[in-house]
Amino acid sequence: MTTVKSAATREALGPTLIELQNSGEFDLIVVDADLGKSTSARIFQDTYPERFFTFGIAEQNMISAAAGFSVMGHTVFATTFAVFAEHAFDQLRMMVAQPNLNVKIVASHGGVSPGEDGASAQSIEDFALFSSLLNFNVCVPADVIEAAAITKAAALTPGPFYIRTARPKTSIIYTDGPQFELGRANQLREGNDLTIIACGLMVERALIAADELKNNNINARVLNMSTLRPLDTNSLFAAATDTGALVIAEEHLSHTGLGAMCAHALASSIPVPVEFIGLDRYGESATWEEALELTGLTSAKIISACHQVLSRKMT
Amino acid sequence: MSADLDFEQSAIILAANVRRHIVKMVYSAKSGHIGGSLSSTDLMAVLYSKYLKHDPENPNWNDRDRFIMSKGHCTPVQYAILAERGYFPIDELKTFRQKGTRLQGHSVLGKPPGVENSAGALGMGLSFGLGIRLAQKLKGMQNSKVWVLMGDGEQNEGQVWEAAMSATHHQAAGLIALIDRNGIQNDDFTQKTMRSEPLDKKYEAFGWNVLSNIDGHSIPEIAHAFEWAITQDDAPTCLIFDTIKGKGVSFMENNPGFHGAPPDDEQFKIAMQELQ
Numbered sequence: 339m340t341t342v343k344s345a346a347t348r349e350a351l352g353p354t355l356i357e358l359q360n361s362g363e364f365d366l367i368v369v370d371a372d373l374g375k376s377t378s379a380r381i382f383q384d385t386y387p388e389r390f391f392t393f394g395i396a397e398q399n400m401i402s403a404a405a406g407f408s409v410m411g412h413t414v415f416a417t418t419f420a421v422f423a424e425h426a427f428d429q430l431r432m433m434v435a436q437p438n439l440n441v442k443i444v445a446s447h448g449g450v451s452p453g454e455d456g457a458s459a460q461s462i463e464d465f466a467l468f469s470s471l472l473n474f475n476v477c478v479p480a481d482v483i484e485a486a487a488i489t490k491a492a493a494l495t496p497g498p499f500y501i502r503t504a505r506p507k508t509s510i511i512y513t514d515g516p517q518f519e520l521g522r523a524n525q526l527r528e529g530n531d532l533t534i535i536a537c538g539l540m541v542e543r544a545l546i547a548a549d550e551l552k553n554n555n556i557n558a559r560v561l562n563m564s565t566l567r568p569l570d571t572n573s574l575f576a577a578a579t580d581t582g583a584l585v586i587a588e589e590h591l592s593h594t595g596l597g598a599m600c601a602h603a604l605a606s607s608i609p610v611p612v613e614f615i616g617l618d619r620y621g622e623s624a625t626w627e628e629a630l631e632l633t634g635l636t637s638a639k640i641i642s643a644c645h646q647v648l649s650r651k652m653t
Numbered sequence: 654m655s656a657d658l659d660f661e662q663s664a665i666i667l668a669a670n671v672r673r674h675i676v677k678m679v680y681s682a683k684s685g686h687i688g689g690s691l692s693s694t695d696l697m698a699v700l701y702s703k704y705l706k707h708d709p710e711n712p713n714w715n716d717r718d719r720f721i722m723s724k725g726h727c728t729p730v731q732y733a734i735l736a737e738r739g740y741f742p743i744d745e746l747k748t749f750r751q752k753g754t755r756l757q758g759h760s761v762l763g764k765p766p767g768v769e770n771s772a773g774a775l776g777m778g779l780s781f782g783l784g785i786r787l788a789q790k791l792k793g794m795q796n797s798k799v800w801v802l803m804g805d806g807e808q809n810e811g812q813v814w815e816a817a818m819s820a821t822h823h824q825a826a827g828l829i830a831l832i833d834r835n836g837i838q839n840d841d842f843t844q845k846t847m848r849s850e851p852l853d854k855k856y857e858a859f860g861w862n863v864l865s866n867i868d869g870h871s872i873p874e875i876a877h878a879f880e881w882a883i884t885q886d887d888a889p890t891c892l893i894f895d896t897i898k899g900k901g902v903s904f905m906e907n908n909p910g911f912h913g914a915p916p917d918d919e920q921f922k923i924a925m926q927e928l929q
Contacts, residue, residue, distance in 0.1 A: 367788070391787060391823065399780045399815035406784020409762075409769070410792070428774050429812075433781060437762040437771045 723778020
């Protein structure tokens with residue numbers, strides 16, 4: 339059980355990479371694009387300097403070189419900010435996804451929560467981009483404990499992997515240890531009136547919303563959908579069948595992210611009313627909490643969406 | 654006959670066979686990149702005859718050199734060389750670009766054996782080769798090398814220069830860039846579309862060992878350049894070959910019309926006569 343109250347999901351990377359290499363089970367290479375202090379990858383460099391390569395501010399080169407390392411048998415972790423990972427989309431497609439190589443992208447500063455840095459630093463399209471790359475697993479941790487578990491899963495899973503982490507320190511959700519299983523949603527609250535599906539920073543907001551709804555005798559199931567690809571359609575369809583109404587919340591463009599992928603799966607099997615909490619605009623400079631407020635990513639908005647979807651629910 | 658002459662003779666015969674394969678493949682497929690394949694045929698023939706450490710019987714041999722085809726549209730020359738060297742039956746060349754084939758239009762890693770990288774989008778191969786070379790060094794594979802073939806039009810891509818910068822930063826001696834400087838890119842002559850010269854001075858400025866103005870159609874000159882390159886152990890090495898796009902077929906030579914267009918029936922007949 340952890341005693342830390344809050345931490346940023348990006349803080350898990352460096353220590354977990356060291357743990358993985360220490361285990362003797364992996365032949366890791368870590369590549370970086372001059373953001374190792376921010377992504378926490380530099381901690382790995384301090385311990386394993388010969389396994390750490392920076393490519394400077396050159397993400398396309400970094401991703402292509404990572405592919406080269408991987409064909410030599412290495413498990414390669416490539417780290418930068420989410421917006422800069424997007425910079426190498428063509429390299430990710432042709433050099434990593436198509437040949438299905440063992441390259442893991444761990445991209446910090448996802449979503450609008452880089453806050454003060456403003457719109458250019460706020461990646462709100464990375465779920466869409468990485469989910470569009472076949473062969474990629476795509477995961478978003480809800481807290482630092484889950485971030486470490488996802489990083490380990492990435493090392494253990496052959497093939498391309500994308501992990502989006504966040505800049506701000508946020509609450510620990512998995513105080514009793516991680517529940518992560520690749521491709522499986524984790525149920526955090528039981529309930530049969532409706533289901534709130536969330537990922538990343540929105541999981542904490544979903545839990546707050548569910549607790550408040552409970553005061554009004556509305557029992558919301560809460561699923562942490564930390565794996566976006568492959569999508570856990572079993573849990574999704576069970577939620578649709580059992581509760582008949584869904585709210586999907588994400589720190590991402592609403593029309594191309596987790597909500598859109600869930601709606602795509604539901605439409606051809608169990609169409610139920612869905613409300614979406616996500617972005618439809620670029621962010622701007624503000625504190626990270628203000629940035630979430632400005633773009634409607636709050637527990638209050640989730641609660642409103644829950645009432646809305648319940649009004650549409652077929653009885 | 655001396656060993657050198659023996660080698661030269663066999664490389665000339667290999668190149669001649671490869672040129673005929675290239676023209677047949679692109680004619681049969683009614684598509685494919687003929688000009689840049691013919692311009693790099695001689696240097697590929699010399700590389701695969703003598704200097705590339707490889708084993709067609711064991712294409713995944715761990716200590717092999719890696720050949721990275723960064724100009725991934727020039728698959729005709731690569732497939733023809735690999736077939737001639739015994740990686741797969743020559744007869745399979747007939748399937749180039751056709752449904753169900755291993756011989757895809759642009760390079761796909763592992764298809765067929767001997768193709769070490771996926772390519773088609775330009776400018777990525779040097780970075781990929783750099784990653785391989787750094788891994789080789791980490792594993793103590795000092796006797797293995799990485800050869801990356803690029804076009805001169807490809808030098809437009811900014812990523813090439815990211816790779817050039819980081820290769821010297823990471824002291825990637827044993828990484829050998831080959832530039833097929835045929836002077837023509839997709840739409841037009843490189844001097845009209847995007848001037849990339851002076852390439853030699855640019856690579857030198859990035860800290861590479863450079864040999865330029867090599868006659869890319871002279872077997873002894875190509876061999877001499879490779880001999881020099883494999884002894885360079887202080888920095889990555891760049892060889893710039895002066896070549897003729899469409900080399901070997903009179904009406905294709907130095908003709909921007911034959912970058913990615915196939916010959917018609919009459920042109921095919923003439924081309925095959927010229928290549929006899």
